[in-house]
Amino acid sequence: MLLAHRRLLSSSQARGSFHIDISEEIKHALNSSKPVVSLESTIITHGLPFPQNFEMAKQVEEVVRDNGAIPATCAFIDGKPRVGLSELSLKYLAEQANKGKANKVSRRDIGYTMAKGYNGGTTIASTMILSHMAGIKVFATGGLGGVHKGGQNSFDVSADLTELGRTPVSVVCSGPKSILDIGLTLEFLETQGVFVGTYNDDGRLDVEVPGFYCRESGYRSPYDFSSFEEAASIIHNHNNIMSLNSGNIFCIPPPRESALSSSFISKVIDRANQEAIAQNISGKNLTPFLLSKIAEETNGKSVECNIKFVLNNARAATQIATSLSKLEN
Numbered sequence: 328m329l330l331a332h333r334r335l336l337s338s339s340q341a342r343g344s345f346h347i348d349i350s351e352e353i354k355h356a357l358n359s360s361k362p363v364v365s366l367e368s369t370i371i372t373h374g375l376p377f378p379q380n381f382e383m384a385k386q387v388e389e390v391v392r393d394n395g396a397i398p399a400t401c402a403f404i405d406g407k408p409r410v411g412l413s414e415l416s417l418k419y420l421a422e423q424a425n426k427g428k429a430n431k432v433s434r435r436d437i438g439y440t441m442a443k444g445y446n447g448g449t450t451i452a453s454t455m456i457l458s459h460m461a462g463i464k465v466f467a468t469g470g471l472g473g474v475h476k477g478g479q480n481s482f483d484v485s486a487d488l489t490e491l492g493r494t495p496v497s498v499v500c501s502g503p504k505s506i507l508d509i510g511l512t513l514e515f516l517e518t519q520g521v522f523v524g525t526y527n528d529d530g531r532l533d534v535e536v537p538g539f540y541c542r543e544s545g546y547r548s549p550y551d552f553s554s555f556e557e558a559a560s561i562i563h564n565h566n567n568i569m570s571l572n573s574g575n576i577f578c579i580p581p582p583r584e585s586a587l588s589s590s591f592i593s594k595v596i597d598r599a600n601q602e603a604i605a606q607n608i609s610g611k612n613l614t615p616f617l618l619s620k621i622a623e624e625t626n627g628k629s630v631e632c633n634i635k636f637v638l639n640n641a642r643a644a645t646q647i648a649t650s651l652s653k654l655e656n
């Protein structure tokens with residue numbers, strides 16, 4: 328780890344063109360092989376309203392720390408790619424986003440955001456990129472981007488999926504958001520060579536991929552795993568032993584007490600999707616539009632849920648990262 332990290336830094340310095348700002352605490356953790364968990368920031372800038380976004384960002388970092396790892400929130404601050412934000416920077420980002428002054432940054436938006444000196448929330452795709460550059464292998468978030476409903480016609484396929492096919496970072500989430508076509512998303516991930524497994528700690532048969540707000544999605548999970556040690560072993564074999572340069576997805580079903588019923592939420596989602604079509608919303612604006620419509624229609628219930636899942640996933644990711652660092656040392 329230490330060597331790979333050094334090699335990476337020196338090769339990027341040699342190119343002289345790229346400098347990612349990794350916090351001292353994270354550098355130190357990586358150099359001493361302590362577990363680190365990455366966190367994204369599009370959920371701060373475009374996923375949740377202010378001030379819940381800032382509160383959630385702080386809470387999720389706390390959960391990672393309480394469980395024994397170092398949190399690494401990724402973002403662009405004034406055009407600089409950052410891995411690990413201070414509370415002040417987190418607040419700045421959340422406030423700038425509230426004023427509409429933060430870009431949603433996926434792979435294609437990186438160079439532009441830097442050249443312009445903009446602030447940016449990183450999607451799953453760009454958080455994977457920054458994490459990999461820093462040497463972080465495990466990343467926690469709420470819901471994955473995917474193939475949107477009607478994606479076979481609109482070609483609206485999240486760059487999260489292709490990034491998972493090309494970058495060796497493992498994402499711990501509550502499945503693809505139920506605003507998406509989960510069947511098409513799973514097909515696309517299979518083509519990209521991305522492992523998808525769902526946490527199954529009670530020996531359930533026919534384990535389904537969770538649908539973000541719901542425990543079930545109607546789609547069978549390609550695989551399941553019964554412990555966080557097993558998840559770590561999958562990462563270790565896939566990425567360390569076989570050196571496969573692609574990501575893995577570990578789905579954690581939302582806890583029963585905070586999950587929403589799928590009949591309730593699917594009606595809300597259908598209406599939000601129809602509204603998006605009527606208003607001609609597409610591209611990078613579609614996901615934030617749908618999420619805010621759903622928040623409106625559920626009187627904030629979806630936001631509450633979203634936050635609970637992120638915290639729950641952060642706990643799982645921390646345990647996976649801890650087990651992985653034991654396998655590596």
Ligand code: PSU
Binds near residue numbers: 610
């Ligand atoms: N999950 C959430 N809220 C979000 C997102 C995911 O609960 O805001 C973000 C993630 O950052 C994900 C992005 O990478 O939405 C996907 O956007 P798109 O479909 O435009 O690729």
Ligand code: MN
Binds near residue numbers: 483484610611613
């Ligand atoms: Mn899209």
